[in-house]
Amino acid sequence: MVLQPSLKNCLGLSCVLRTPKAGFRSTAGGALVIQSVSNDVYQNLAVEDWIHDHMDLEKRQVLFLWRNLPAVVIGRHQNPWQECNLRLLRQKNIKLARRRSGGGTVYHDLGNINLTFFTSKKKYERMENLKLVVKALKALRPQFDVHVTDRYDILLDRHYKISGTAAKLGRTSAYHHCTLLCNADKFVLSSVLKSPYKGLKSNATPSVPASVKNLFEEDPSLTSEMLLDAIVKEYAMQHQTDHHITLINPADETLLPGINNKTKELQTWEWVYGKTPKFSISTCLNMAYKGSVLDVKVNMDVKHGRIEVCNIDLPEQWLPPALYSKLVKSLTGSKFCPNEITALVTTLLRVCPQDDELHSRWNLLCENMIMLM
Amino acid sequence: VCIHRVRSCSSIRFIKSKYVCVFDKSALKFSHQQRLFRTSAVSCGQIVQFKLSDIGEGITEVTVKEWYIKEGDSVSQFDSICEVQSDKASVTITSRYDGVIRKLHYSIDDIAFVGKPLVDIEIDASKGVASEEDVVETPPMSHDEHTHQEIKGHKTLATPAVRRLAMENNIKLSEVVGTGKDNRILKEDILNYLAKQTGAILPPSPKAEIIPPLPKSETVPAAPKDKARKIPIPVSRPIVFSGKDKTEPVTGFQKAMVKTMSAALKIPHFGYCDEIDLTQLVQLREELKPVAEIRGVKLSFMPFFIKAASLGLLQYPILNASLDENCQNVTYKASHNIGVAMDTGQGLIVPNVKNVQVCSVFDIASELNRLQSLGSAGQLGTSDLTGGTFTLSNIGTIGGTYAKPVILPPEVAIGALGKIQVLPRFNGKGEVYKAQIMNVSWSADHRIIDGATMARFSNLWKSYLENPASMLLDLK
Numbered sequence: 001m002v003l004q005p006s007l008k009n010c011l012g013l014s015c016v017l018r019t020p021k022a023g024f025r026s027t028a029g030g031a032l033v034i035q036s037v038s039n040d041v042y043q044n045l046a047v048e049d050w051i052h053d054h055m056d057l058e059k060r061q062v063l064f065l066w067r068n069l070p071a072v073v074i075g076r077h078q079n080p081w082q083e084c085n086l087r088l089l090r091q092k093n094i095k096l097a098r099r100r101s102g103g104g105t106v107y108h109d110l111g112n113i114n115l116t117f118f119t120s121k122k123k124y125e126r127m128e129n130l131k132l133v134v135k136a137l138k139a140l141r142p143q144f145d146v147h148v149t150d151r152y153d154i155l156l157d158r159h160y161k162i163s164g165t166a167a168k169l170g171r172t173s174a175y176h177h178c179t180l181l182c183n184a185d186k187f188v189l190s191s192v193l194k195s196p197y198k199g200l201k202s203n204a205t206p207s208v209p210a211s212v213k214n215l216f217e218e219d220p221s222l223t224s225e226m227l228l229d230a231i232v233k234e235y236a237m238q239h240q241t242d243h244h245i246t247l248i249n250p251a252d253e254t255l256l257p258g259i260n261n262k263t264k265e266l267q268t269w270e271w272v273y274g275k276t277p278k279f280s281i282s283t284c285l286n287m288a289y290k291g292s293v294l295d296v297k298v299n300m301d302v303k304h305g306r307i308e309v310c311n312i313d314l315p316e317q318w319l320p321p322a323l324y325s326k327l328v329k330s331l332t333g334s335k336f337c338p339n340e341i342t343a344l345v346t347t348l349l350r351v352c353p354q355d356d357e358l359h360s361r362w363n364l365l366c367e368n369m370i371m372l373m
Numbered sequence: 374v375c376i377h378r379v380r381s382c383s384s385i386r387f388i389k390s391k392y393v394c395v396f397d398k399s400a401l402k403f404s405h406q407q408r409l410f411r412t413s414a415v416s417c418g419q420i421v422q423f424k425l426s427d428i429g430e431g432i433t434e435v436t437v438k439e440w441y442i443k444e445g446d447s448v449s450q451f452d453s454i455c456e457v458q459s460d461k462a463s464v465t466i467t468s469r470y471d472g473v474i475r476k477l478h479y480s481i482d483d484i485a486f487v488g489k490p491l492v493d494i495e496i497d498a499s500k501g502v503a504s505e506e507d508v509v510e511t512p513p514m515s516h517d518e519h520t521h522q523e524i525k526g527h528k529t530l531a532t533p534a535v536r537r538l539a540m541e542n543n544i545k546l547s548e549v550v551g552t553g554k555d556n557r558i559l560k561e562d563i564l565n566y567l568a569k570q571t572g573a574i575l576p577p578s579p580k581a582e583i584i585p586p587l588p589k590s591e592t593v594p595a596a597p598k599d600k601a602r603k604i605p606i607p608v609s610r611p612i613v614f615s616g617k618d619k620t621e622p623v624t625g626f627q628k629a630m631v632k633t634m635s636a637a638l639k640i641p642h643f644g645y646c647d648e649i650d651l652t653q654l655v656q657l658r659e660e661l662k663p664v665a666e667i668r669g670v671k672l673s674f675m676p677f678f679i680k681a682a683s684l685g686l687l688q689y690p691i692l693n694a695s696l697d698e699n700c701q702n703v704t705y706k707a708s709h710n711i712g713v714a715m716d717t718g719q720g721l722i723v724p725n726v727k728n729v730q731v732c733s734v735f736d737i738a739s740e741l742n743r744l745q746s747l748g749s750a751g752q753l754g755t756s757d758l759t760g761g762t763f764t765l766s767n768i769g770t771i772g773g774t775y776a777k778p779v780i781l782p783p784e785v786a787i788g789a790l791g792k793i794q795v796l797p798r799f800n801g802k803g804e805v806y807k808a809q810i811m812n813v814s815w816s817a818d819h820r821i822i823d824g825a826t827m828a829r830f831s832n833l834w835k836s837y838l839e840n841p842a843s844m845l846l847d848l849k
Contacts, residue, residue, distance in 0.1 A: 103461035167462035334625030346758035347629035
């Protein structure tokens, strides 16, 4: 496996490209294998966007290899509240990202390898890509029972999912990416991918839960390098290209102009949460107050990640009507985000009558509401 | 949603033939003025049904997930129209035509069929729809779509993007030499034309071109060099600025701040400022920092400022009070819950350290660490953010000397701390020495606090900080 430290070496001055869609040129054949030096999920997703938008994939195909520090990645049209335990993510400082391809939610950590196959729209063929991966695995460990299902999953021993797939198609190009579980933390995986939020009603794409297994459990002598090498070897063979892996730095603005803007966009609240399809929450808060438990029905509509409609069924006069109305008016239009709502309600409290009883009721209600987010 | 300038309908001398529009110079001048209008009465285009094209893998139906445009919007060729999903694949559908969206055939979450109409687009028949590159699955284009502008008898082929660039720079396509296929005018041709006019080389747009770094310069990135060569010389033609104002509603936390600050400004504020010599405190902190670090706490100056404030409040409790809505009663708060203004991603939030009157400087430092890490992670709870009785704002960490802080209701006083500067001062012997000087700006509610009280409190606070050993005498 030959590693080239930077793309600079394989480009000559003759490669000053003027066409709107440029491509990296190398002395090798029609396919390129690149690997990210970064473990930042946003930077890596931005590289996918960049290649999809800027590279001419009619003439050449690209295989992109990447791994991320702990992160949960949801599909383009999914609802993060439905898919994962956001509270746990925040506590454990696990990042949340929304990718541009469809499909379901996955957990990434350094024990998971991501492969992205970039082609022109004409050459978009997911089955072929997955068969390539299976072929590589079998070449490395012939005893492995791995096969591709018609749902584009790769199963180990006919039962355990080791790879999930998603794809993105644009006007002229397309990409298909998939995960590969080598040595991921299954305990964290199952706990973060379980949503604690009740009463959600949404048309967002749901994920299909599956039992998973790591390849390293099957054979502890494996390493990520061996797996990557086997896959690249198979890819190189099938595309009649050199067995080279070019390393790229997703922060390199000179090599990938505009990449930092793409990275920033992927981190904005508007993209990660705001792109959630409209959904509603219908649930009941059980508030323990002065020895008794109050059942408070809450109904909310959330659109573009913001509270569009909010109804809280409080016992009469539990909060003065003026105050209740102030709360509901302030929540409407606000981000469905615990941080934002906490700041909002505590700031509002400054201009409420200074009554200890009132303040403790207000805080109790607000804390319960925030738990929904 | 892309908002595009609607191009002239060229209806001045519109001969109703399908593909020939004849201009003369006067018509062109007219059309510039009319550029922004399109009266709905004059519908000079025809409606085309844009069908959902083949997606591959034998897929026949998809779910519509998001519309990027709505009825009435103008679109250009290659603009994104909608996002559809099929079996884990998300597909961006782009427009094949320039025109105005007249009808969406599906709503969100509907199933759309390949080969059936997706949207109706009204195409302006006088425009050319010459495509830049082959569209993979193009059905045979009708006569109307292959229209060319005839200007002075010359056919000018140019893509919509190139036409827009020409229009924005007031260039007549007829005067540009096309170097593309069939004398098609390319973007380079427009840029070269402009360059000849102005004698400068305009920088190419960063999106379209990728200039790889020159292999020679290993250490210095190519960008600054290129910038030096490409500083544009001011163009004599009017420069078109297409930026637009952006209006957003005030919501959420911002809305709450509006309410709070409006209430705050109803309080009659007065200000009192002073200068504090922190030379001794700086030294003390240097000595104590490693001790705190061993105990796992980062020690800044704030814990000292906070503790000194609390000691001062013990002598002047009216500064730790609250005035009720009708100004009938003053409540002297027993706890000194001192708020510390924090600048976070959301803006200004003020968590407070509870019961400073019974905390040591180390306790305060430890609590501050906890609040700061929660604050930067966006995880402060309601109890951290409520119950404050007095506030300090260390704006000096960002910059500034004197400030005019706004009291946070229901409190009655606030202090803003400027940055610490090294300045020359005279000591007791009349010698000049290097002093660490910080400015403080207090604001107080003049309805119940008078200037003398504020001044005496400030002097006491100042004396504790200028001579930290004196704090030891009064520490509780």
